[in-house]
Amino acid sequence: MRIVVSGAHASGKSTLIADVRGRHPELDHLPDPFEMLGDGRDAPGPASFLAQSAISARRLATLRPEERVIAERGPLDFLAYLRAWEDPGRGRVPSEVWGRAEAMTAEALRNVDLLVILPLNAHDRIWVQDEEDLALRSAMDIALLELCDDADLTGEHATVIEITGDREARLRALEAAIGNLGDASGHV
Structure with a gap:
């Protein structure tokens, strides 16, 4: 079972992953690709987003169907960031x-069983630090929601779900999706 949890920065990805791993310790955690960037590539921008996309795509492409992993972000996140980069008028992406x-994203998502989208909304009350780029965060969220509906990117294999609600509601929803995948494959 290969799961990717996607969403804008400060959308609750880390919390949800920690909570589900508390109940499913057999799931290996693939951390946010941002943590794997070298010096000089940590400033938000097209180069950083493309580098993170490549990291997430490479690690998803090497997964075997029997592996049990949960990844914090996938290449779709960074495609959404690239699109969002243009929205606030920061510049054009070549x-x-x-x-x-797009090619990396489509190829990598062929190896994903469950793509979890955490859309932003005021009801979830996730605290955001003052230094966060709220315009980029909002534009990325909109782009991600549009891109996750693109079957050319997400493919036919992955189940795509959106999860909202408080911490417990999100965990219950993800647990149900994991159970449904387990029922379909014959094992959890």
Whole structure:
């Protein structure tokens, strides 16, 4: 079972992953690709997003169907960040970057069983630090919700679900989705 949890920064990904791993310790955690970036690539921007997309795509591409992992972010996140980068008028993303990012995303998501989207909404009351780029966060959220509906990117294999609610509601929803996948495959 290969799970990716996607969402804008400060959307509750880390908390949800920690909670589900508390109940499913057999799930290996693939951390946010941001943590794997080298020096000089940590400033938000197209180069950073493309580098993180490549990291997440590479690690998903190597997964075997029997592996049990939960990844914090996937390449779809970074494709959404690339799209969002243009929305606030920060600059254009070159077309060759788009092409590479889309191809990496589609290829990597072929190895994902469950794509969990954590959309932003006021009801979930997730605290955001003052220094966060709220315009980029909001634009990324909108882009992610549009992209997760693109079957050319998500493929036919992955089950895509959106989860909202408080911490317990999110955990229950993810547990139910994991159970449904287990029922379909014959093992949890």
